[in-house]
Amino acid sequence: MLFHVRMNVELPHDLPEKDVADILQREKAYSQELQRTGKWRHIWRIAGQYANISIFDVADNDELHQLLCGLPLFKFMDIQVTPLLRHPSAVRADDS
Numbered sequence: 001m002l003f004h005v006r007m008n009v010e011l012p013h014d015l016p017e018k019d020v021a022d023i024l025q026r027e028k029a030y031s032q033e034l035q036r037t038g039k040w041r042h043i044w045r046i047a048g049q050y051a052n053i054s055i056f057d058v059a060d061n062d063e064l065h066q067l068l069c070g071l072p073l074f075k076f077m078d079i080q081v082t083p084l085l086r087h088p089s090a091v092r093a094d095d096s
């Protein structure tokens with residue numbers, strides 16, 4: 001199942017710099033590992049915002065929930081999820 005996920009990040013201003021660096025390093029490693037598995041298909045920065053648009057390809061809602069809850073930045077994020085399905089007018093056989 002494909003999901004469009006928007007993640008808005010808001011880090012507390014009083015979070016110590018070394019904690020921020022640690023979280024961001026772990027976030028990058030976690031995200032890149034999921035991208036390598038194909039579960040996190042796309043990640044795009046939203047211009048001018050500390051936010052991204054991502055596409056996940058996972059088995060079901062439960063798997064998506066588990067993956068999102070595992071994000072090191074999870075507690076600092078506002079996450080909006082939109083389930084996707086193929087449009088009947090799409091001309092490509094896949095979305096790669």
Ligand SMILES: O=C(O)CC1=CCC(=O)O1
Binds near residue numbers: 007009032050052073
């Ligand atoms: O920077 C972001 O948009 C938050 C984020 C999600 C995965 C990642 O590496 O950073």
